[in-house]
Each structure stands twice: as structure tokens, then as C-alpha cells.
Amino acid sequence: MRPVDTIRFGLGSLGSNRVRTALMLLAMSIGVAAVVLLTGIGNGARLYIVDKFAALGTNLVIIIPGRAETANNTPATLVGETPRDLTLEDALAVMRSELVERVAPLNIGELSAVRQGLERQVPVLGSTASFLQIHHLQLSQGSFLPDEDWDIARPVCILGSKVYQELFGRQAALGELIRLGGYRCRVIGILDSEGRSLGFDTQELVIVPVAFAQMLYNTSGLFRILVEGKDQESLARLKTHIKTTIAKRHYGEEDVTIITQDSILATFDKILKSLTLTVAGIAAISLVVAGILIMNVMLMSVAQRTAEIGLCKALGGTRRQIMAMLVCEALLLSVIGGILGLLIGFAGAWGIAQVYPELTTTPPLWAVVAAMATALGTGLVFSLLPAGRAARLDPIRALAGR
């Protein structure tokens, strides 16, 4: 039997039982659509988050006091010393390199902000002028921290948009005084309500000069130091530079942890990728379920068509041909159902992209390939049993309808 004829015969057979065929196509296409759509969404979410991270600047290096590894036998840990603080001097020392674009020391804590009897707890972040660029923040009013010596504890603050609303309502705030943890300070700027930078909600933030924050928290230490490298290529060299500089200043001890934005990004990327895969796997199970449905329906169809199968044998059809005919039918279902599913999946992805424009939900190529392969695979595997049964039918009994 020629392949064209096998396909034509299979199509004819599928066409002769529309309801049954439609049901199987539905099951198959839902499975494929689910795989394609879910991976599309998962991938979109991954790209979205990675993109947000990248917007922060992938040249960012973060210095955190204390070592991430717990077991290291430096003399300091042996005598039970707490890790040495990071200081403004450390930050300044790190800055002295052509590899560094800008540095922002960071201090953070929570204080009560009071104005005319209105009070609320807010996270107060101490930093310097360069924090604005490093975190890509935008002001809606006023100006950011002045670019001056870091140890000037100027009592000024920048309010997050929500903090501003809660303390001032709709009144003008620039130049007004508020109380932060007992100290008076002047509002010099208000952050744009635009979004949420990773780590904290910028709408609920108060930013003050780092020296002022150290005074408020009564500390000389820093929460962390943000270092923006000149470019991506020199990041490794920048890390060594930071390591040696800090070690030199800390009497030879490497008591800081250095994180690159890259590594965080890579971790996130990995997590989200495996998440997408998991979701796709679950969707693929629905494809296998569709395959089982195909098997059941085909078993029924073989039972209904015993006479036809017996006839084909009597007319010179071999077992192999009978098998090929039925497997071909199942594969046709898989292909047509798969294509329908792809159409549905892509349409769904497009629809979601219309509602959430920031999400690129285009299903990745591998998902399309995998979904189609699974569809074909299940079609093949689950048609083998019914097809084998048909091929073994005794033609006489089959013709007698027994």
C-alpha cells in the first residue's frame, strides 16, 4: 500500500465518524495548547523578571559584611568575633579604581516618621547621590541627595510617593520638616510612584544621606555597599579589586561576601526555567491522557470495524499493512490535533500578551517541538495496542462480525 493511499484511507476513516474524530482532536489539541501556552507564560515571566534585573544594571556588585560560608577557621571566627563592619572608608577605598563607575554605601532600618501628629513606621534608607543612578530611581518633585562628602550628615530626606501621600496628603512637601526617629529633617524630593525596585517598595521608602542614617541608627557600619562596574567584561577584575582592597583594610581577612548581579540573575533564570519545565511537564501529562483516550477510542473503533479489517485481509492486506493503516490514523489525529493545539496555544499567548503587554508570551521553539513530539509519540505508542489487535484479527471471524 502506498503511503498516499494509507493517509487518504485514514482520513476517510476519520471523516466517516465525525463526532469520535472531533473528540479525539479536541483532547489532543487541548494537550498541545496547554503545553505551548504554559511554557509561553512561564518563559514570558522568566524574561520579564530577568529583564527587570538587567534594568538594574548587570554590572552591579554588592558587598555584604560577613562571609556567606559558615565554616571557615579564621582566627576571628575562632575567638567568636562578629565580622568587622563595613565602613564608609571601606566604600571610599573601593571607589578608588578605574574599574568602578560609581559606589553607593547603604544603610537601612525602620523608624517612625512624624509630621503634625501623623506618624507611621517607614523603612529609612541611608545612601549617597549615586544611589539614584544605580537603582534607576526617578523623582517626581525636588532633587535627590546632594552630591557632597559622604560624611556630612545633612538632615534632609527624599520621600517615597506613598509616604508622601500619607504624611502630607495633597499639600506641598518640599522644604517642609518631618521628624525621623527624633531628628528633624527637611524634605528635598519626592520619588516617582513608578514601580518597585527589586528588594524594596520604593513607594514606601524614605531616603536620607548615609551619614545621617548612621547617626539615626547610631552605627558606623554599613548594611552593604553597591558598586557599579565600568563594564561587564571587567567584572571579575573588579571583584578581585574589591576583595583585596577590603582585605587590606581588614588586616588580611576576607570577611565580606561579594555578590554580582550576574549570579543572582543566573540563579533566578535557573529557577524560573525549571519552573517552566515543570509546568510544561504537567501539561504534557494531559497530552498523554489524550493519548490514552485515543487508545480507548481506537479499541472501540477496531471493534466496530472488524468486518472492514477482515475484508482488507481477505483482499490481500498483510498484518503489517493493517497495523500501518491504524497507526497512520492515530498519527493523523496527532498531527491535526497538534496543529490545532498550536494554533489555539499561540492565539492564547497572543491574547495574554494583549492583556499584559509587559509579558512576552511567545512560546519558545523547544516547547513547540516538544509538544508536537509528545503528541506524535503518544499517538504512536497508544495506537500500537489497538492496531496490533486489529492486525491479529482472524479474517473469517472478523468478516462474520464475531
Added chain:
Amino acid sequence: MIELSDICRTFAVGGQEVRAMDHVCLAIGAGEYLSIMGPSGSGKSTLLNIIGLLDTPNSGTYLLDGRDVTSLGDEQLAATRSLKIGFIFQFFHLISRLTATENIELPLMLAGVPARQRHQRSAPLIDSFGLGNRRHHRPDELSGGQRQRVAIARAVINQPAVLLADEPTGNLDRSSGAEIIELLEELNRGGQTLVIVTHDPEIGERARRLVRVVDGRLASDSGG
């Protein structure tokens, strides 16, 4: 061309053995016209199925054109059936979703003949069988006689040497039954061996040779 010797065929039914063929010997020459008669359950269909290679005997030898066909594999059996045997059934066994033409061309399709050659071979056959204006009709749009003619056309499209008909008129009224028999006899006159199983004595008597089967044995044989 057909030589059956000492053929036995038993069926196991519920632990019991049913002997449908009991040491049957039968030789049929090329171009013969033979009818098989006998009471119901005597083994007529079993005999025909063995001749047509749809069934294999438990013991005995079957030489078809001098070749032992009792131990052929599936592929060879199918090929032999396709080339040498044409089957005609009581219940026509046409595929209802296919047109008359497609049904007739089915054996050629199974044999892998390209569509164009199939049409070249089926077209004259359809005309000579008086189905010219029915070629695109489906079986349920045809009368019983027309359906059986389609079935016969299907049986002879491969120009097999042997035509085996199991009660071909069993499902037809008298006049269309007679037409079918005439059609088969005409094919026989063209040289094809014809074996008809029938309950109708009138049809049985028409054959040049009449074999009676009783209880799986040949009870009488008017020729051979």
C-alpha cells in the same frame, strides 16, 4: 490447480472439539465450475475459506498451482490471496464510506498500485458490469444486486485464477440472484475457476460439477 489432500480442520468450542473438516480430499482443475452444497454447519464455508487461504487446516496438504501453501507466512499468504484468489461474500462486505469505484479498487490499493493505473483497470470493469452510472455511489445508495456486482468487480479486479463465492445469492431476491450467477458463469467462461457455495439446488445443479458436504466429509462428487 487446487489439490487438497487429507485436510482436517477442528475448532475447539468450550473444551469440545468440533470437526469442521474431516479428512477431505479434493482436486479442482483450472477453469472448472464447481458448486458445493450441504446442510447448514456441514463445513462448506470452512472448505471455501481453506481454499481461499483465509483459514489454515490443522493437518493435510494443500497444493495451489503445485506449491504447498499450508506453511506460508502472513506476507506470502496475503500476496497469494491478492494475486490468485477473488472472494465474493453473502453479505457483500463493501466499505460503506467508499464509493463503488473505491471499493472495487481496494485490492489494487492494498497491493500498492498507483491511483492512475487503478482507474485504468477499474473503469472498463465498471462499464462491463453495468455500473457505469453508479461509479460514485456509495453502497447504501445501491440495490442488493448492484452491491454484489460491485463486490464481484472487486473480486476480479486483480484477475485472480480462482473465484470463491460463499452463498453469493443468499441475500438477494431471485431475479437479481440469477443475474449474479449469470455474471459469475460468464467470468468462468472467460477462464476463471469458479467455486460457489450455495443452498439453492437450482444454482447447485447448474454447475458442471457438484460436491456435497456432510459433517465435514465429502458425501458425493459429481465429477473430478
